Amino acid sequence: MTQRINILYDIYLNSEKSAISKNKHSDVNALLVFPNYYNVAMSNLGFLRVYELLNAPDFMSCDRAFLQDFNNDERTVYNNRGIISIERRKNILNYDLIFFSLSYENDFINILKILHAENIPFLSKDRQQPDINGSSYYPLIMAGGVISFLNPEPVAPLFDIMFVGEAEAIFPDFLQIVQKHFQSLKKNKQTVKQDILEESSKLEGIYVPSAYDFIFSKRGVLEIPLIENVIVKTSYPEKIKRKWLDYGFTPSISSITSEYAEFSSMKLIEIARGCKRGCRFCSAAFIYLPARKSSIKDVISGIAKAEEFEKIGFVGLDTMDNEYIKTYMQFSLEEKKTFSLSSVRFDCLDESNIDIMNRAGLKTVTLAVETGSERLKKIINKDIKNETILATIKKIIESGIMNIKAYFMIGLPTEDIYDIQETIALIKLMRIQFVESSRKNKRIGKLTIGLSPFVPKAWTPLQWENFENEKTLSKKINFIYKELNNLPNISLNINSVKSAFTEAFFARGSRLSLNILINSFNNNSTIKKAIIASGYKIDDFMRKYSTEEILPWDILDQGITKNYLKEEYDRALKYKTTPGCFEGCKRCGIC
Ligand code: SF4
Known part of the structure; x- marks a missing residue:
């Protein structure tokens, strides 16, 4: 050995x-x-x-x-x-x-x-x-x-x-x-x-x-x-x-790369932490608040010092929402490097950005759509109209970029069959737009649809929501699969419900969850069997939490008040959207 x-x-x-x-x-x-x-x-x-x-x-x-x-x-x-x-x-x-x-x-x-x-x-x-x-x-x-x-x-x-x-x-x-x-x-x-x-x-x-x-x-x-x-x-x-760095912080830049790493030819450069949009499911956005940009000088010097790399990977939650992204992309181009963007919002992609991406040789743009349901978009506070989504796909493909990866979630709070049908309908429209725009270019790439179960996460307004029953989730996935699987030019990428269950078990877990994990390890059994063997029910961990109960992560002071998260949860259930962070805002307690 x-x-x-x-x-x-x-x-x-x-x-x-x-x-x-x-x-x-x-x-x-x-x-x-x-x-x-x-x-x-x-x-x-x-x-x-x-x-x-x-x-x-x-x-x-x-x-x-x-x-x-x-x-x-x-x-x-x-x-x-x-x-x-x-x-x-x-x-x-x-x-x-x-x-x-x-x-x-x-x-x-x-x-x-x-x-x-x-x-x-x-x-x-x-x-x-x-x-x-x-x-x-x-x-x-x-x-x-x-x-x-x-x-x-x-x-x-x-x-x-x-x-x-x-x-x-x-x-x-x-x-x-x-x-x-x-x-x-x-x-x-x-x-x-x-x-x-x-x-x-x-x-x-x-x-x-x-x-x-x-x-x-x-x-x-x-x-x-x-x-x-x-x-x-x-x-x-x-x-x-929680302790965090100030605005204009020194970004993380990958110091070592290996051909055996997943992004082997790419130098990763962090351009921002946190996100001011307030999507209610996104823990990375909330726990890195306030949203901060890295030092521009350091990002530029990181690109300039990437001689050994073919590609720059810009890392951040909403890379297109960064006022300097155009400068970074343009500079990478001048340095003869291509780049990739970790996540892109539809409403931030303008023609000039798409043009730079295209000139840099970007082959795929990754978009986080989440859902096609107008109702659920309001619950998650990501209310981007389907017309905007389709228009963006048109712009991307007609610019010459060939592939699109679009991510969706299933099992969002209050989701029913009508929401699933709206998502399917949107994906079908996306495919039609994708094919039509590709025809104009006389070549067709791939539209990849990623589906993941929604996992409620700590420090988000949806932290009190339940993780949907696995059977219901599987039924929804099968339904979507049947509707989309045979359509040409679509590739479906579905995340496993089993792995989402484990993630959900720990994401809102407590020290009890550790006892169960140790039992499962010692007895070489599954988490589910260990939950039952420990005298609990699966639903004790997957259920809706009460807004009044002590949560395991209440031990931390993130800077965000619990009242703010409760208000946001309440607004979600009333289909009310909330604008992102703005100058002079003091509402969540961080600034
Ligand atoms: S106080 Fe307002 S601006 Fe500051 S992080 Fe919270 S929501 Fe954003």
Whole structure:
């Protein structure tokens, strides 16, 4: 096994461009772990940014580790086999600090696999004593990434510390504390660990999960709500404030790329964080508020320094809504680079932008449509008329760009068969427009329709909504499939209901969800079976939440008031749309 992983890691390392190399002796050895495979991790801009940040101080060096896959039988594989770092091939337990980078709920199971592979006790409280050999100590195990400030609770008890907010804003003060304690008390690592934990808990953006006890309703007499109370240890804050960077921040730019990464030939450059539009299902928009643009100077210099790359990937929630996007696209063109845009709104695409895209050789434009139902568009606060959608498709295809990817959601709140029919009707009209416009160009590309189940997410106005029953979701998908599958020029891409169920289970989960995950891991069973075996019903987790109950993520202070989210939820159910952020606005509590 070791030989096999060594060969694979040699191949990966040799494939990396502009790798951060730190062959130095440092006081502190850190390890950044991504709970998924190398190719996924290396396409994650947040992971790459944190790797850079952890290697920046002189006193510290940071290696990377990933989920390892040696054969198909993961249960066997992860018994008694270690996880090693890609740089120094050292075992996890040989590091002083371990940072997990968490981006997706569906990776939670992989955290357990990684800890299990090293015989590391899952729960932070069980790692406070020396390790199984009795000779050493367990390093501080921490986690950051979007999950840790969206809803950290389903994995919180696994970690000694979680970072609530943007790493660039939290790390300077936190790493100073790390340096101080490692340098002054190096002889006793257990004391160092305890001191870092205690001192850093006073910082904004630091969450020490063990200081908070969640009291749940008793099994067997289960009633909504599940959480009865939260008890906070003295001297710990009642809520953990999110910390974020200011406007004009230094953007994340992919520091390393590898041909084995998903976006291998692309340099990723972050042009904005958050989004001011207020689509009510979008957690990334809300938890990164206020919407901020990156420093223009840094984006331009990032493009200029991308000599080794063919393509620039502009990353942001609404890339076309950025007042500098035209400058960035134009400059990329002058630098003889093509580019891609992570997400585009219909109402922001004008002719001149489409023209630049076309001249840059863009082959596909990705559009997030969400639904064809006029009623549901109002609920989700994305009220873009079907005429605008069709006119945009016409403009894109007639400009010479050949392919369109359009994303839709199913299972949106209050959705019924008529809404589904409206969505089908819109997709059929999109296809007609697509084919007609393609004919004028005398060549036809592909219209890809992506369908995903709606998953209610924390910190959005739709956080109280239920995840639709899986049977109903499957019926709706089958209905759409039958209507569209045989139409020429359409390719359907349907996300699995099963995977959306797991995402939904964790997205609004609590520490109970972790107990269930551990049960499922230990018994090699599904989450559903583990829910039932633990004495709960599936609906306890998928149901509509009451606006009055304690939510697991209430432990965080995002800056947005709960009242604002409630008002927005109420407006959604009354089909009232809300304008996006504007100058002088103070309504959500952030500005
Ligand atoms: S206060 Fe207003 S402008 Fe500021 S983030 Fe909230 S909604 Fe947007």
